[in-house]
Amino acid sequence: MFSDRFDQLVQALRILPSVGPKSAQRMALHLMMKNRDGAVQLAHALHEAANYIHACQVCHSLTEHDICDICQSKERNAQLLCVVESPADVLAIEQSGSFNGRYHVLGGHLSPLDGIGPDEIGIPHLLQRLAEEPIEEVILATNATVEGQATAHYLQEAAKHLAVRMTRIAQGVPQGGELEYVDSHTLSQAVHNRMQMK
Amino acid sequence: MFSDRFDQLVQALRILPSVGPKSAQRMALHLMMKNRDGAVQLAHALHEAANYIHACQVCHSLTEHDICDICQSKERNAQLLCVVESPADVLAIEQSGSFNGRYHVLGGHLSPLDGIGPDEIGIPHLLQRLAEEPIEEVILATNATVEGQATAHYLQEAAKHLAVRMTRIAQGVPQGGELEYVDSHTLSQAVHNRMQMK
Numbered sequence: 001m002f003s004d005r006f007d008q009l010v011q012a013l014r015i016l017p018s019v020g021p022k023s024a025q026r027m028a029l030h031l032m033m034k035n036r037d038g039a040v041q042l043a044h045a046l047h048e049a050a051n052y053i054h055a056c057q058v059c060h061s062l063t064e065h066d067i068c069d070i071c072q073s074k075e076r077n078a079q080l081l082c083v084v085e086s087p088a089d090v091l092a093i094e095q096s097g098s099f100n101g102r103y104h105v106l107g108g109h110l111s112p113l114d115g116i117g118p119d120e121i122g123i124p125h126l127l128q129r130l131a132e133e134p135i136e137e138v139i140l141a142t143n144a145t146v147e148g149q150a151t152a153h154y155l156q157e158a159a160k161h162l163a164v165r166m167t168r169i170a171q172g173v174p175q176g177g178e179l180e181y182v183d184s185h186t187l188s189q190a191v192h193n194r195m196q197m198k
Numbered sequence: 199m200f201s202d203r204f205d206q207l208v209q210a211l212r213i214l215p216s217v218g219p220k221s222a223q224r225m226a227l228h229l230m231m232k233n234r235d236g237a238v239q240l241a242h243a244l245h246e247a248a249n250y251i252h253a254c255q256v257c258h259s260l261t262e263h264d265i266c267d268i269c270q271s272k273e274r275n276a277q278l279l280c281v282v283e284s285p286a287d288v289l290a291i292e293q294s295g296s297f298n299g300r301y302h303v304l305g306g307h308l309s310p311l312d313g314i315g316p317d318e319i320g321i322p323h324l325l326q327r328l329a330e331e332p333i334e335e336v337i338l339a340t341n342a343t344v345e346g347q348a349t350a351h352y353l354q355e356a357a358k359h360l361a362v363r364m365t366r367i368a369q370g371v372p373q374g375g376e377l378e379y380v381d382s383h384t385l386s387q388a389v390h391n392r393m394q395m396k
Contacts (some may be wrong), residue, residue: 015236038213045210
């Protein structure tokens with residue numbers, strides 16, 4: 001509108017998730033009128049991140065080094081491996097503070113219709129880790145979606161011959177969930193997987 | 199979390215309006231996992247915009263040149279000047295397609311408590327334009343807020359000695375507005391400013 005470069009900035013901002021034309025325009029105006037230093041800093045941060053952040057060679061999470069901090073850490077329990085679909089899931093579990101083992105990021109889930117089979121999500125590499133590392137338990141923390149469940153089941157079968165305990169994160173009623181509003185499939189899972197009161 | 203550069207990117211994204219820590223994290227993950235090219239393009243667009251976009255010498259709107267496209271255009275009515283608070287208002291009026299004159303961007307409104315007087319929003323420069331250019335009508339399109347109203351009234355007084363017609367954008371019930379839900383001050387304005395049916 002004001003100039004080609006302004007329009008290009010609005011267009012470029014639209015690649016951000018859930019940013020539509022109106023928000024992108026508001027963001028561009030905000031940056032140009034109120035925070036040019038911020039715009040330059042953001043440009044620098046984007047550039048640095050795009051150049052230096054890549055997948056960890058061991059777990060496929062994000063890192064600036066060959067091997068990520070979690071894989072390198074001596075503090076983490078090397079016997080415990082948590083398999084997730086994406087680095088976002090690593091963040092979510094880390095922020096829950098409930099896990100002290102290491103991770104393996106598949107980078108997706110099995111989806112035969114989209115041509116995504118075991119090789120595409122690096123299952124051979126995961127099985128190799130299970131064979132070579134002193135892993136005793138694998139927590140399958142793929143999403144509780146149809147594809148995530150299928151991926152967990154596939155992994156369980158694929159690792160059957162290894163002396164590794166396979167577990168799946170619990171499914172049930174979420175914290176603070178009122179039964180009235182919980183979907184019936186979740187509720188039926190929660191009844192089926194009921195636990196002894198301690 | 200994953201690395202310093204990732205954290206810096208999340209931090210830098212938070213300068214965008216209405217982007218909190220969770221959204222910034224989601225944006226950073228999206229860029230790193232799904233759209234690195236987009237991240238590089240965005241960095242480039244930000245850099246270009248911050249370096250080349252500045253205020254028009256005539257109207258103070260945004261441009262890449264000395265004088266913006268609207269001020270330069272021979273198609274626009276040079277007798278009509280619309281005074282607004284910010285370049286965002288120029289965009290809004292342009293997108294409404296209701297105006298074919300030129301603009302003058304104040305860059306704010308009078309706010310004596312914050313130390314913003316006539317000089318800070320360039321009113322002397324506006325009066326100089328009114329004296330030098332062949333302007334016949336000034337449409338005061340500052341916001342319909344207390345400060346916007348005060349600024350419009352100040353401008354009306356300040357330009358009284360010039361042979362220029364001063365008008366104010368209409369205030370009333372917005373299109374599609376149901377009277378039941380319109381605030382009483384707007385409604386009282388709408389009744390007071392009622393117009394002859396044609």
